[in-house]
Amino acid sequence: MDTLPVASGAAAEPLTPAQLRELYSLMVAVRHLDTSAIAWQRQGIIPGYAPELGQEAAQVGSGYAVDTTRDFVFPTYREMGVARTMGVDMVAYMSTHKATWHGGLYDPLESRLAPIQAVVAGSVLHAVGWAHGQTLAAGTAGPSTVNTAPADGKLGVALTYFGDGASSQGDVHEALNFAAVMKAPVVFFVQNNGWAISVPTERQVAGGSVAARAAGYGMPALQIDGDDVVAVVEATRRAFAHARAGNGPVLIEAMTYRRGPHSTSDDPGRYRSLDEERDGAGTDPLERFRQRLLADGIADEAFFAEALAAAKAEEEQIRTGIQALGSRPGTEMFDLVFQETTPALQAQAASWREESEHV
């Protein structure tokens, strides 16, 4: 499905060989960190993790289209590959999985990545709010606007992620409708990985397609091969160009497959067989891209080996950083709830202090 007008300008330019190699290096770094994070959990370094094995093309490809000088990304709990592609500090990112801090220790404003969101479909609402703020700031939303338009007239775009399962939450429909009515610059990026924990897409998405729903909101949509990193970059760039120019939101449904468990505490053997998994998964997106680069003469075995060595060195550095992370002061759980504290919160903080003094 492709109901988005044909792209022009930078959005339509093909990726250069250097960019293709960069995409491969990112995918290898993400694959290696992701599989290592599962091992860290088994070794007791972190208590839990949500793997993204098989979703590297969808995540790296979409994250690659972000302009971190003006866009903002609203992830779920499974977007490690997006964070890595955007250049977020990965020790700070992984701190959530060590249970050091809710949402990650990185600075959302500086990195342009909102805190990790564990509430299914929660990120879409924040994205629409932020995006509508962009419209107001640009002075294109009527007489209530107070700010001046950006010098080049191009809006910052919110890129928000959700899953096939999340698409059945009311929040998603409210967000889609509001974004379309307000013409907010949002790219809704759905990773349809076939599963919502133990529930397959056909038991979750009536009609079988999240992309098809966009029509009901008067919104253009793209349903793409989410395991083809080049297709993902191209689609996301087109969607960004459309939203940035003030034409409103776009929905992308990237068809992919969750090859591993939902999380490190999940056992997929209880709801799908290995045969089903093999059939559903298709060709590994990383291997697919490797074959393509080889066939097109863009990279060779030496390059692949170098990329893997870099990924291993990076993972070691991140693991060391995670292991060195101490705990945060307990009072922070009260300090950062509201900008201005409330009497009830102060009372809770006082009784917590009293109790912890005796421990």
Ligand SMILES: Cc1ncc(C[n+]2csc(CCOP(=O)(O)OP(=O)(O)O)c2C)c(N)n1
């Ligand atoms: C509001 C809410 N309801 C339920 C849950 C429990 N939960 C966590 S992940 C998940 C499934 C989400 O599936 P999907 O949207 O397809 O994303 P995926 O995990 O496949 O990436 C559920 C039900 C939650 N975290 N938040």
Ligand SMILES: [Mg+2]
């Ligand atoms: Mg899913």
